[in-house]
Amino acid sequence: MLKPSKYPAFEIGHMIIEKNGKMCGCGQKGCFEAYSSMKALKDNIRKKIGITKNISGKEALQIIKDNTEEVKDIISEFIFNLSIGIRNLSEIFAPEVVSIGGSLAYYEEVFLTDLQKKVEKSNLYYTPKIVVAEFKNDAGLIGSTIK
Numbered sequence: 188m189l190k191p192s193k194y195p196a197f198e199i200g201h202m203i204i205e206k207n208g209k210m211c212g213c214g215q216k217g218c219f220e221a222y223s224s225m226k227a228l229k230d231n232i233r234k235k236i237g238i239t240k241n242i243s244g245k246e247a248l249q250i251i252k253d254n255t256e257e258v259k260d261i262i263s264e265f266i267f268n269l270s271i272g273i274r275n276l277s278e279i280f281a282p283e284v285v286s287i288g289g290s291l292a293y294y295e296e297v298f299l300t301d302l303q304k305k306v307e308k309s310n311l312y313y314t315p316k317i318v319v320a321e322f323k324n325d326a327g328l329i330g331s332t333i334k
């Protein structure tokens with residue numbers, strides 16, 4: 188039954204990837220979003236570097252570039268968790284391409300190559316090509332990620 192205040196369309200962010208995992212904003216534990224969203228990435232970077240205030244995506248990217256070794260494990264874990272979600276979806280929908288939109292699209296140099304490798308390694312039958320949405324952060328707004 189749908190909760191009256193929440194009528195989600197296709198909320199893949201709330202598929203569970205970790206039993207009894209991190210608390211998600213939806214009230215469940217272990218959601219894909221709790222591990223693989225930009226908020227999760229930024230929060231983990233902030234905590235690692237010791238920053239108490241929220242940071243923008245642009246600031247997080249600069250921190251990654253300036254502190255590559257220090258945040259290496261966070262990036263690696265983020266990519267691994269993202270690969271789990273993509274793998275799960277790939278086994279269900281068998282897409283030819285998975286397009287990453289939103290603010291993560293600006294992090295292509297940080298994640299894309301490793302993400303493609305991890306998805307290739309974990310998928311059972313085939314691997315979708317992973318690309319960055321052409322319209323980047325506006326992809327969801329426009330409703331299209333590839334021309």
Ligand SMILES: [Zn+2]
Pocket residue numbers: 200201211212213214215218220
């Ligand atoms: Zn959730």
